Amino acid sequence: ETGVTQSPTHLIKTRGQQVTLRCSSQSGHNTVSWYQQALGQGPQFIFQYYREEENGRGNFPPRFSGLQFPNYSSELNVNALELDDSALYLCASSLPGQNTEAFFGQGTRLTVV
Amino acid sequence: GESVGLHLPTLSVQEGDNSIINCAYSNSASDYFIWYKQESGKGPQFIIDIRSNMDKRQGQRVTVLLNKTVKHLSLQIAATQPGDSAVYFCAEKRSDMRFGAGTRLTVKP
Numbered sequence: 001e002t003g004v005t006q007s008p009t010h011l012i013k014t015r016g017q018q019v020t021l022r023c024s025s026q027s028g029h030n031t032v033s034w035y036q037q038a039l040g041q042g043p044q045f046i047f048q049y050y051r052e053e054e055n056g057r058g059n060f061p062p063r064f065s066g067l068q069f070p071n072y073s074s075e076l077n078v079n080a081l082e083l084d085d086s087a088l089y090l091c092a093s094s095l096p097g098q099n100t101e102a103f104f105g106q107g108t109r110l111t112v113v
Numbered sequence: 114g115e116s117v118g119l120h121l122p123t124l125s126v127q128e129g130d131n132s133i134i135n136c137a138y139s140n141s142a143s144d145y146f147i148w149y150k151q152e153s154g155k156g157p158q159f160i161i162d163i164r165s166n167m168d169k170r171q172g173q174r175v176t177v178l179l180n181k182t183v184k185h186l187s188l189q190i191a192a193t194q195p196g197d198s199a200v201y202f203c204a205e206k207r208s209d210m211r212f213g214a215g216t217r218l219t220v221k222p
Contacts, residue, residue, distance in 0.1 A: 041214055048209060
């Protein structure tokens with residue numbers, strides 16, 4: 001148990017729809033990062049939030065957006081869903097800085113049909 | 114370009130044997146690395162980390178070796194057990210983390 005929880009665990013959406021995924025960080029961790037993991041691949045960095053501000057972004061289009069709340073929980077929003085958005089979406093929490101451990105939640109499996 | 118990559122996509126070992134999973138990185142400025150274990154349908158689980166001021170770190174049945182000269186990491190698992198079967202990723206952590214594709218470890222009874 002890492003203390004990082006994500007909801008929902010599974011989700012099926014139709015192409016063109018919007019989705020919101022949620023993450024509660026481990027106690028004391030104020031930095032939350034989101035990753036997309038396609039089947040058979042390693043996780044790919046989407047973006048990171050620190051103190052409610054985006055603090056770094058990977059190579060994902062603007063239809064991927066996020067929020068962080070004062071309690072450090074976070075949301076990932078994806079608009080105009082495409083079939084290729086089907087993946088496991090992972091949230092990781094950590095303390096700020098480069099050399100800090102990061103712990104993952106169990107992920108949300110998103111299927112776009 | 115910058116990357117973190119793994120040498121072997123699959124590894125099969127006999128129960129009780131030692132396992133060695135390798136990883137190469139290309140950014141010589143990288144100074145913090147983490148090994149994760151990911152079981153089917155689950156998120157990556159933190160195993161062990163190492164900073165660039167070290168060349169070896171040991172945990173419970175696991176050892177990570179870092180060779181900065183050739184930019185290479187390895188994860189050694191002693192007395193491999195069936196429960197060790199999973200995909201193993203090394204990750205290079207800066208503000209974000211960069212992962213390779215992973216190595217699938219299968220432990221044969």
